[in-house]
């Protein structure tokens with residue numbers, strides 16, 4: 001069996017050292033010493049200033065939306081369900097702008113179309129799909145010109161730099177997921193990187209019931225704090241991140257070398273390195289994808305139709321720019337993610353690639 005994904009698990013001795021310290025102090029949540037230490041280590045590793053850790057990536061999205069009081073966002077139809085469902089959960093309205101065929105990220109021209117056609121739009125929520133940076137310069141310029149809030153769903157984009165600067169420094173805020181299946185994990189967890197300190201201050205109160213540091217209630221809040229055991233898992237994982245990233249990037253380039261002539265990989269943003277978060281491959285047709293899927297089933301190889309269907313299928317009443325999402329609807333039925341994780345071997349990558357080649361060549 002070759003698994004699609006296998007979470008990095010913290011080595012027990014390393015994890016125990018942190019758990020022991022948490023147990024001795026009996027400080028298990030509420031901005032404890034491990035959460036504080038992880039925040040500082042991540043700020044330095046990621047190259048960001050105003051970083052708020054939270055209990056998961058979905059909370060990060062919701063808190064970011066609430067921080068900017070978003071009422072109607074234009075978002076991408078090609079992302080994980082949480083990007084849009086968290087808006088729906090908060091009764092935020094949204095519409096979809098089609099993606100670019102090359103990168104599979106939201107197309108700034110379609111965002112512009114939506115902004116011009118719909119007065120209600122106050123924000124743009126864009127995902128760096130599979131960790132591949134959006135056209136951040138075009139989106140920033142647009143949002144500046146039309147005075148819209150810009151939030152990036154960077155759940156896949158851990159450790160991505162663009163021209164030497166962290167991708168998390170673009171837009172008004174970026175969110176990360178530290179779910180077990182992500183490159184960097186704290187079992188469950190997430191973060192929001194804010195451009196401005198005052199937005200960070202608002203969100204920090206929001207994730208602790210709306211309380212400030214004197215326990216006064218200043219606003220409506222929720223409980224979205226990261227606990228100490230999560231932070232302990234994160235601290236261990238961060239120590240291992242250099243070798244995890246190096247290994248995943250090597251696996252990714254091996255896949256590319258073995259498969260580029262028979263399947264399509266999304267074009268990666270120039271000026272950014274891959275992080276090996278996912279290996280999405282685009283097949284010639286849905287029939288071909290199903291044939292590869294059947295061969296994977298036979299050989300005990302995991303895969304996922306990620307993202308399928310495009311998000312508009314869940315929200316058919318939402319407006320779209322242009323009127324039909326031609327690119328997202330063309331790509332979603334014929335893209336799949338193939339095995340990628342920290343414990344995968346080159347031999348397994350060769351095996352997976354040869355099964356694909358046998359079907360599609």
Ligand SMILES: Cc1ncc(COP(=O)(O)O)c(C=O)c1O
Pocket residue numbers: 056057058059079080082083127153155156177178179189190
């Ligand atoms: C693009 C994207 N956004 C948001 C999330 C939600 O993150 P979490 O699972 O930590 O709630 C995920 C998780 O897989 C994701 O892939």
